[in-house]
Amino acid sequence: MTNLYAINSWAFIICVLISFTIYGAIIALPILGIIQIIISVKVIFNFNQLPKSIKTLGAIYLFSVVIALIVVKIIVLNQLLIFFIWSLMAIILAGFHLAITRLIINYNTKLSQIIE
Known part of the structure; x- marks a missing residue:
């Protein structure tokens, strides 16, 4: 799971910079979406092993x-406005996905420390 978070965070940073x-x-956000779908x-x-909050x-x-x-x-307004709204929502949702994977990593780290 740690590798998933690292991949997700690097993909997020690179795609936001390219965006x-x-x-x-147009190129980076769909690629980020595909990466996050694979991570999801x-x-x-492992969904049953996660706590209720996650x-x-x-x-x-x-x-x-x-x-x-x-x-x-x-929304069927100006094409540029649609693209801007789509890009902004995609980046916000990608950041939310990144935060969720970070919580999973924190949970797994605490769980492994308890088991040891």
Whole structure:
């Protein structure tokens, strides 16, 4: 799990830096999304071992992603405005995902210290 957090944090930092340009965001944010989907699938396999607080945050994250997708689909304004809103929501949700993986790492570290 520690490797997942390291991969997620580096991908987040690199993609946010690349996203300062429009074309960079078009390329970087979907790649970050794919990386985070893969990480989420790996976390789901260990979902029963996680505490309720992290499970709740995961549910809030999934709900937020669905709401963000609905909002972007509904807004039919200026194309640049849609892109800006989409990029901002993607970065915020990616940061939330990064925070959740950090909590998982903290939980696993505390759990391993108790077991030892």
